[in-house]
Amino acid sequence: MTHALQVLGHEPVMLTQVVAGLCIKTDGTYLDGTFGRGGHARAVLARLGPQGRLLVMDRDPEAIASAQREFAGDARVAVRHGNFADMADWPSALAGLDGVMLDLGVSSPQLDDAGRGFSFQGDGPLDMRMDPTRGLSVAQWLAQAGEMEISDVLWRHGEERMSRRIAKAIVEQRRERPLVTTRELADLVIRAIGRREPHKHPATRTFQALRIHINDELGSLQAGLAAAARCLRPGGRLAVISFHSLEDRIVKNFIRGEVARAPRRGLPLPPVAPAPLLAVGHAIQADAAEVARNPRARSAVLRIACKRAEAA
Numbered sequence: 001m002t003h004a005l006q007v008l009g010h011e012p013v014m015l016t017q018v019v020a021g022l023c024i025k026t027d028g029t030y031l032d033g034t035f036g037r038g039g040h041a042r043a044v045l046a047r048l049g050p051q052g053r054l055l056v057m058d059r060d061p062e063a064i065a066s067a068q069r070e071f072a073g074d075a076r077v078a079v080r081h082g083n084f085a086d087m088a089d090w091p092s093a094l095a096g097l098d099g100v101m102l103d104l105g106v107s108s109p110q111l112d113d114a115g116r117g118f119s120f121q122g123d124g125p126l127d128m129r130m131d132p133t134r135g136l137s138v139a140q141w142l143a144q145a146g147e148m149e150i151s152d153v154l155w156r157h158g159e160e161r162m163s164r165r166i167a168k169a170i171v172e173q174r175r176e177r178p179l180v181t182t183r184e185l186a187d188l189v190i191r192a193i194g195r196r197e198p199h200k201h202p203a204t205r206t207f208q209a210l211r212i213h214i215n216d217e218l219g220s221l222q223a224g225l226a227a228a229a230r231c232l233r234p235g236g237r238l239a240v241i242s243f244h245s246l247e248d249r250i251v252k253n254f255i256r257g258e259v260a261r262a263p264r265r266g267l268p269l270p271p272v273a274p275a276p277l278l279a280v281g282h283a284i285q286a287d288a289a290e291v292a293r294n295p296r297a298r299s300a301v302l303r304i305a306c307k308r309a310e311a312a
Contacts, residue, residue, distance in 0.1 A: 012039030013297045021304035022237045027051040028098030033084025036107035059130040085223035093231045100228040105243040120186035128211045143178040147171045158209025162193040225254045229276040232307040255305045277305040
């Protein structure tokens with residue numbers, strides 16, 4: 001582990017595998033679309049020469065402020081506040097990238113800060129927005145969403161089998177007083193469905209589902225993969241770390257070129273264009289030693305892809 005990472009007390013998930021998968025060129029241009037604490041970005045930057053460039057994006061204003069402070073004196077680094085789904089709107093990215101790195105889901109700083117509302121481990125406002133300057137918080141959405149809509153979100157994004165029971169409890173609760181804190185929601189879920197699974201908090205799936213929904217994480221991922229494929233130069237590499245099956249399925253299917261096509265009544269399906277990316281090896285998971293050091297790596301899946309020359 002590098003000195004910088006030791007100072008921060010944080011180990012990026014599958015750092016060695018990501019760096020190897022990106023095949024970093026010293027004069028290349030690379031984009032980290034999920035800066036977080038910057039572990040992957042620093043490892044890429046350490047391998048770039050004077051002509052190399054690192055582009056940094058994150059939806060979280062706090063992560064962007066951190067990146068701006070850290071890299072203010074490095075002309076090789078450019079920082080942009082925004083969703084990686086919009087990377088193709090950044091002229092520096094659209095000019096051509098040799099690699100794109102995405103570390104999906106919620107970051108450690110977001111989880112550690114009870115004030116962001118991502119975790120039921122501490123009590124805080126029921127927010128969960130990756131960008132607190134935009135959109136509705138979870139508390140605001142739950143105060144106005146219909147019971148069936150809430151149930152559908154919990155089922156689709158959390159695979160929560162008790163989604164209807166939880167949604168009903170939320171609607172009944174808000175008739176008296178809306179939910180406004182993470183502890184209130186976690187306690188409500190426990191009352192609604194009990195403790196079913198050993199070593200797993202009953203609200204885990206509910207919190208995951210609401211976070212994914214409020215941030216449109218799956219929609220952003222689909223748009224971001226398409227944008228990455230557009231911005232990558234032929235031979236450029238894409239590295240994506242997913243933390244649950246919903247994300248990984250989208251990444252796997254995109255790399256395979258399995259994009260859903262709606263049938264048109266009375267007309268044949270349009271021809272399928274060749275997939276712009278080619279999978280590099282198989283899905284990679286952290287080894288036992290890394291999981292022991294960093295429990296967050298337990299559910300991580302890394303996929304590497306390369307842009308085909310004919311897709312340029």
